[in-house]
Amino acid sequence: MTRSDLIAKLAERYPQLLAKDAELTVKVILDTMAETLARGGRIEIRGFGSFALNYRPPRTGRNPKSGDKVQVPAKYVPHFKAGKELRERVDYPAS
Amino acid sequence: MTLTKAELADLLFEKVGLNKREAKDMVEAFFEEIRTQLELSESVKLSGFGNFQLRDKPQRPGRNPKTGEEIPITARRVVTFHPSQKLKSMVEKNYHGKPHA
Numbered sequence: 001m002t003r004s005d006l007i008a009k010l011a012e013r014y015p016q017l018l019a020k021d022a023e024l025t026v027k028v029i030l031d032t033m034a035e036t037l038a039r040g041g042r043i044e045i046r047g048f049g050s051f052a053l054n055y056r057p058p059r060t061g062r063n064p065k066s067g068d069k070v071q072v073p074a075k076y077v078p079h080f081k082a083g084k085e086l087r088e089r090v091d092y093p094a095s
Numbered sequence: 096m097t098l099t100k101a102e103l104a105d106l107l108f109e110k111v112g113l114n115k116r117e118a119k120d121m122v123e124a125f126f127e128e129i130r131t132q133l134e135l136s137e138s139v140k141l142s143g144f145g146n147f148q149l150r151d152k153p154q155r156p157g158r159n160p161k162t163g164e165e166i167p168i169t170a171r172r173v174v175t176f177h178p179s180q181k182l183k184s185m186v187e188k189n190y191h192g193k194p195h196a
Contacts, residue, residue, distance in 0.1 A: 041098060
């Protein structure tokens with residue numbers, strides 16, 4: 001499912017809404033989530049999961065073409081942890 | 096600062112002009128559509144944000160940390176998230192906080 005499929009599904013689910021409102025809804029949600037992480041914040045969606053930043057310490061890397069050593073600075077990367085409901089729904093059925 | 100469904104619904108009320116009830120329902124529906132696709136083993140690709148994919152993990156040996164007893168960790172299907180290049184660079188450019196902040 002792509003972003004435009006998601007917009008279409010929301011529009012289908014709520015026929016009383018204008019198509020552009022479904023599009024704007026998806027934009028507002030995703031932009032807000034991205035901006036929250038870019039400010040160092042967390043996102044907690046009950047039943048879905050949480051997003052937070054993980055620290056990556058500085059390291060010495062190599063340019064794969066030239067073999068030269070390069071300093072890679074410390075950085076933060078987004079990390080997702082699935083919540084209980086999502087975890088249970090995607091897992092194999094308990095036998 | 097933690098973003099939750101309640102804040103997202105407030106933003107839809109302010110920025111999209113949905114009423115409070117619709118805003119709450121849309122936030123719920125947004126995450127439910129993603130869960131439904133993942134449950135159907137379909138990956139979800141949200142351009143500009145990231146991709147949710149499914150990964151099948153085989154059974155592996157585990158241990159009860161309390162008793163030390165060996166117990167297998169059963170095979171399972173899990174969700175993984177891969178942030179888009181755009182999201183990763185937004186975070187790298189804007190956030191330089193202290194480790195473990």
